[in-house]
Amino acid sequence: MTTAVETINLGKRYRAAWALRHCSLALPAGRIAALIGPNGAGKSTLLNLAVGLLPPTEGEVRVFGSARADDPAILGRIGFVAQDRPLYRGFTVTEMLRFGAALNPRWDDDLARTRLGRLNIPIGRKIHKLSSGQQSQVALVLALAKRPELIVLDEPVATLDPLARREFLQTLMDATVSDGLTVLLSSHLVGELERVCDYLILLNAAQVQYAGDMDAFAAGHRLLVGPRIGTEDLARIGDVIQSTHTDRQSSLLVKTNGHAYDPRWDVRDPGFEEIVLAYLARRGTETEVTR
Amino acid sequence: MIQLHLDGGNGVSAYMQIVQQVKQALRLGILGPGDQLPTVREVVASLAINPNTVLKAYRELEMEGLVAGRQGQGTFVLKSLAGPALNGHAELRVELVEWLQRARTAGMDDDSIAALMATTVREQIMARVKREEGAA
Numbered sequence: 001m002t003t004a005v006e007t008i009n010l011g012k013r014y015r016a017a018w019a020l021r022h023c024s025l026a027l028p029a030g031r032i033a034a035l036i037g038p039n040g041a042g043k044s045t046l047l048n049l050a051v052g053l054l055p056p057t058e059g060e061v062r063v064f065g066s067a068r069a070d071d072p073a074i075l076g077r078i079g080f081v082a083q084d085r086p087l088y089r090g091f092t093v094t095e096m097l098r099f100g101a102a103l104n105p106r107w108d109d110d111l112a113r114t115r116l117g118r119l120n121i122p123i124g125r126k127i128h129k130l131s132s133g134q135q136s137q138v139a140l141v142l143a144l145a146k147r148p149e150l151i152v153l154d155e156p157v158a159t160l161d162p163l164a165r166r167e168f169l170q171t172l173m174d175a176t177v178s179d180g181l182t183v184l185l186s187s188h189l190v191g192e193l194e195r196v197c198d199y200l201i202l203l204n205a206a207q208v209q210y211a212g213d214m215d216a217f218a219a220g221h222r223l224l225v226g227p228r229i230g231t232e233d234l235a236r237i238g239d240v241i242q243s244t245h246t247d248r249q250s251s252l253l254v255k256t257n258g259h260a261y262d263p264r265w266d267v268r269d270p271g272f273e274e275i276v277l278a279y280l281a282r283r284g285t286e287t288e289v290t291r
Numbered sequence: 292m293i294q295l296h297l298d299g300g301n302g303v304s305a306y307m308q309i310v311q312q313v314k315q316a317l318r319l320g321i322l323g324p325g326d327q328l329p330t331v332r333e334v335v336a337s338l339a340i341n342p343n344t345v346l347k348a349y350r351e352l353e354m355e356g357l358v359a360g361r362q363g364q365g366t367f368v369l370k371s372l373a374g375p376a377l378n379g380h381a382e383l384r385v386e387l388v389e390w391l392q393r394a395r396t397a398g399m400d401d402d403s404i405a406a407l408m409a410t411t412v413r414e415q416i417m418a419r420v421k422r423e424e425g426a427a
Binding site: 032166169170172173174178192195196197198 | 297305331332335336337338339340341342343344
């Protein structure tokens with residue numbers, strides 16, 4: 001299986017602060033990857049490094065095996081939609097299409113016009129007269145018309161209403177089936193990512209917390225609920241991602257490690273969102289609930 | 292052709308929901324042998340879900356011998372599930388309606404009827420599992 005994006009001990013420092021550090025992961029081609037993390041975790045930095053818009057401070061990033069971020073042959077295979085919907089607001093949609101065609105050798109104008117037609121987007125209208133949902137769709141269609149093999153999207157649906165979000169993801173998913181795309185997208189909308197993605201990259205405080213299969217992630221954790229336990233017992237359980245305590249009760253979110261649990265624990269399957277939140281809350285592991 | 296739906300909040304994985312919905316359609320006779328399932332692309336584009344989820348569900352149905360994929364054409368139903376269980380359907384239904392009326396007369400509301408139904412089915416499954424374990 002080929003690897004679409006590979007990072008090896010990748011790091012980026014802005015002045016004194018590391019925005020991303022010790023990042024090593026390999027995203028297989030053909031996967032749809034979710035990049036999840038709190039604000040300031042390093043998501044945009046990782047995406048910008050992946051598409052060659054930022055040079056790394058240390059380590060390296062390879063896209064389709066090439067470490068040369070400025071290699072035009074590689075750049076032609078990557079589509080990127082930045083956070084702020086990079087469109088010329090005074091241009092009409094048609095003018096944006098002509099612009100895209102002039103810049104990209106593999107441009108597929110028919111594909112772009114067919115998609116825009118299906119979405120009922122008036123292509124004679126200026127960009128700033130379109131709704132934000134339509135603007136996002138235009139940005140996506142332009143990125144797809146480049147015929148990329150990898151498409152990178154930075155918070156593409158953040159400002160959209162639920163219907164526009166659904167329509168955006170429909171266009172994206174349709175393109176992955178017909179074109180065999182690899183997708184890397186960041187978002188805070190965990191529930192939607194769960195439906196759409198099959199690969200997960202969790203970032204927190206500039207570090208990768210998890211990178212791998214979405215199914216394995218969801219199946220690889222349990223929630224243990226039982227009588228209050230002390231720190232010593234807690235240490236013995238191992239692989240605890242998050243523990244919360246009241247005066248009588250303890251709740252532990254743990255990685256399954258093949259061990260059988262003490263029968264006094266009530267063992268539950270946590271939902272995807274619950275596990276993600278447990279990882280993201282992992283700055284101080286111990287949360288005390290006072291009551 | 293059937294249309295698939297997804298319920299995000301019920302805790303059942305998307306892939307399992309697709310498997311269950313197709314089976315339900317087979318059981319009710321909405322789908323029969325030779326009928327085509329929606330293509331992966333159609334499902335993906337209408338539900339905005341990961342294509343691998345749909346492929347996994349269709350593979351599961353294939354492994355159970357219910358459907359078969361034909362190269363470049365789509366996935367087709369091989370077998371109906373609307374078998375003997377449904378032939379006695381009308382009669383069972385009449386009996387069930389009578390039973391439900393008796394339950395209401397006895398003072399049960401919809402929720403307690405559903406709860407009674409669920410526990411009884413579960414007990415029967417447990418008993419069957421125990422019997423099978425005993426036989427093995």
